[in-house]
Amino acid sequence: MAIIAVTGYAIAANEHIVIQKDKHFSVKILTVKVGDWVSFKNDDAFFHNVFSLSDAQSFDLGSHGQGQARRVQMAKEGxxxxxxxxxxxMKMQIKVMK
Ligand SMILES: [Cu+2]
Known part of the structure; x- marks a missing residue:
């Protein structure tokens, strides 16, 4: 667990692990809280490139190879x-709650 500062006070942020294996995400729907981190770990022998174009949060974690993980902090509700x-x-959803 990591402690991060948000608007002047500290909250506890959790980290959630999503495995990429056999061209699937290990969960289809992941529910997290604002400020939580989601780490995407590649357990395949080839590259993956996790991204989102959602209005709630868009990002591109870039391509990452076998055994590598890329993480993103969920910034707002949606x-x-x-x-x-x-x-x-390969598709999944992250539901970010307050
Ligand atoms: Cu992939």
Whole structure:
């Protein structure tokens, strides 16, 4: 668990792990809180590139190879659709709650 500062006070932020294996995310829908981190770990022998174009939060974690993880902090409330730029069939959602 990491402690982060938000608008002058400290809150506890959790980290959630999502595994990428056999061109699938290990969860289809992940519910987290604002400020939480989500770490995407690649357990495949090829590259993945996690990104989102959602209004709630858009980001691109870049391509990462076997055994590597990339993380993103969920900044605000909403539903974030997650995709892989390399494998269009890979999809999941992160629901970010207050
Ligand atoms: Cu992929």
């Amino acid at each position: 539903t974030v659709d997650i995709e892989c730029a390399i494998h269009p069939e």
